[in-house]
Amino acid sequence: MKKSIITLLAFCGLLGASSCDKNNNLLLFGIEQDKQLGQQVSNEINNDPSYNILSESQNREAYAYLEGMRDEILNSGAVEYKDDFAWELKIIDDQNVLNAFATPGGYIYVYTGLIKYLEDPDDLAGVMGHEIAHADLRHTSRNLQNNYGIQILLSIISGQADSELSQIALGLATNGALMQFSQKFEKESDLKSVEYLAGTKYRCDGAATFFQKLEEENPANEDIFSQINAFFSTHPQPADRADYIPEEAEKVGCSTKPSGESSQQAYDLFKSNLGLLL
Ligand SMILES: [Zn+2]
Structure with a gap:
């Protein structure tokens, strides 16, 4: 075990920084390739009407709100590839899906x-x-x-593996097994x-609230519950996450106070603009 770690460290050193992350885990894909692959996958999703991407020109205020939230996170000083990745946001209009996902290179989709x-x-x-x-x-x-191997990914980037590209897009959007x-x-x-x-x-422990909320959901609410079961089948141990996220917040010493009334009002307006307020 120890020997293989040492070999890998040496290998990472030889390949240069772009091939390995901070923890010296080997990734043959470089940052440029992340960006190129992400762009291909996002083009595939954005140009396929079946994904129902909400138009930015017709939903300018909703996008501006979400982009503001994104920018605040990007400007936190903790995002390593803040200036390298695209960090493009899209809203997928499907009220039956409780999900969000990201492609390589920072294309983020929220349902x-x-x-x-x-x-x-x-x-x-x-x-x-x-x-x-x-x-x-x-x-x-x-x-x-x-899952695919470096050769197929390189073929996708050069536009020579369209069926794999749509497979990857679909896998990301539906939380498919390979993703x-x-x-x-x-x-x-x-x-x-x-x-x-x-x-x-x-x-700072906002991610935990989501998992807590899912955990506490009433099984009688069948519509939501079937979505939650689907979500839980692809995401490990929500109860653990609702525990370790607040523990981390305590360790970091960050604020776990809600962001406040004006933030809530802006969020409600955002939901209302999307026709999502009950
Ligand atoms: Zn995740």
Whole structure:
């Protein structure tokens, strides 16, 4: 075990910084390739009408609100690839889906079903922090490299593997089996979201509130419950996360106070603009 770690460290050193992350985990994909692949995947999603992307020109205020939330997280000082990745946001109009996802290179997608479900801006900021972390920690690239192999990913980038590209887009959007993150990656993103949010106006344990809310959901609410079951089947141990996220917040010493009345009003207006307030 020790020997293989030493070999890998040496290998990472030889390959140069772009091939390995801060923890010296080997990733053959470079930052440029993350960006190129992310752009291909996002083009695929954005140009396919079946994904129902909400038009930015017709929903300017809603996008401006979400971009403001994103920018606050990006400016927290904790996002490693803040100036490298695209950090482009899209809202997918499907009120039956409680999900958000990120491609490599920072293209973030949020479903209206998730926005409708989350009552507080801090909860949404928590989920957004979590998704930004998946891209920033390059989890999606690692998963894709493991599942598809570097050659197929390079073919996708050069436009020579269209069926794999649409497979990847669909897998990301529907939380398909090949796109599911390991428990380790989920925990890393959860903890990173605390670090990001510590530098914002939002409560830094917002990601935990989402999991608590899912946990406490009434099974009699069948519509929501079937979505939650689908969510839980692809996300590990929500109860644990509702515990370790606040623990991390305590360790970091960041604020767990809600972001306040004016923040709540802005969030309610955002939901109302999207027609999501009950
Ligand atoms: Zn995740």
